[in-house]
Amino acid sequence: MEERFDCIIVGGGIAGLSAAMLLARAGKRFLLIERGEFCGSKNVSGGVLWGTDLERLVPGYWEMEGGFDRFVNHRRLSFMDPGSCFSVDFKSDHFDQPPYQGVTVLRARFDQWLAEQVEAVIEAGPMAEESFLATNVLVEELLQEDGRVVGIRAGEEEFYANTVILAEGVNNLLTRQIGLEAEYVPADHVAVGVKEVISFDRKVLEDRFQLRGRSGLTNEFVGACSEGVDGGGFLYTNESSVSIGLVLGMADLRDKGLAPYDVLNTFKAHPAVADMLQGGEVVEYSAHVVSTGDIRGMPSEIYADGVMVAGEAAHLLLNAGKAIQGMDFAMRSGMLAAETAIAANDAGDFSAARLKDYRTALDASYVMQDMRSFQDAVHLLHSPAMHEKVPNVICDFGRQFFTVRNEPTPKAAKMMRTAIKRHASYWELVKLGAKAARAL
């Protein structure tokens, strides 16, 4: 029997579940298919969900149990050389109010919780018996008629829909299958993320990182954390664990012949990091491909007849040094794709000309605006000077500045000149500083 849904969503990650929530609220008949045993079982993320869109999906979520781990009120950016760590540290009670501007999440738990919220809305609505979240099912093919996407095939089963939202994540095989992205993805448009979850006694964690109630810390790292490989590190506090990891440029890893887990071990052994991790127990290790945020990595288009591409399947991600924004981009794009699917359904028009509204809405949203305005910062972050010379200069300066000897002390400007002379050229850093001022 031919099953026809208003919409089929491929992928039960953040983009897919966000789209599903809006379709459920609109009382549409939809099917979400996730290949993992449960939503979140295949997902890896550091991870901080930035911004306030979660409140739009699940109003008052911070009063609920499950889901998120901690809200972020303390941020730190650290520059490392092999023996030192110089940090810019910012903590503010402005961040302590709902709706919080960032929450730490463990994806296996968070995605499952979000799926439960979607199911609750389905059950309370008119499509309780006709909309489904199906897990443990792999979508193998998109079905097309006259060049238009009309459904999906999973094993022997075929399901039809007015529109399909591809929310399949960075390994976007179906997006490639319909020619929206080339089969071959250049290595410099993707990175590899490696992460460990390290468990602590909750009280030890809260004392060590000065956490109060559900408040949390995020720490990004640049420099020796990546052993000279293009990339950076992160440490985020969860309820009673930390997520620690690296995002490393695939091309640079290959060229330097290094393995990501070796680089992660070196990062963990750095004195500043080892002190934070002391006494913790590794309870999870994971690795995943992740987009670099280079806009040139995006598919040639993110809609076609009967289909839209959301989240990291469309390489929507920004890492301009302040934060990795992949989950919030996935959430907003999933919501915009669902809104377009709902409007297309009401109009009975599923053509590319109609679904272009998704592209227009995404272009007008902060997602594409930020991806466009921070491209220079993305490229700057990936320049060799940013993960070698700059952290070395900053740490050298820090060592001089914080040293107290019983002898005359040079002024800070002289210390900075000395540090620059030892690790870089003055003009190189002036040019870099000017670029950074424009890019950020």
Ligand SMILES: Cc1cc2nc3c(=O)[nH]c(=O)nc-3n(C[C@H](O)[C@H](O)[C@H](O)COP(=O)(O)OP(=O)(O)OC[C@H]3O[C@@H](n4cnc5c(N)ncnc54)[C@H](O)[C@@H]3O)c2cc1C
């Ligand atoms: C180490 C690391 C750290 C990160 N840290 C952060 C962070 O701190 N903050 C942040 O915002 N982002 C972070 N990111 C990026 C973020 O995880 C992604 O951008 C985000 O998960 C993208 O969401 P998505 O829904 O588009 O895709 P995904 O979360 O990848 O979900 C895609 C889903 O589709 C399913 N799927 C795929 N193909 C099929 C198929 N054919 N059939 C059925 N199901 C399918 C998958 O199983 C998966 O569940 C990090 C990534 C990594 C790797």
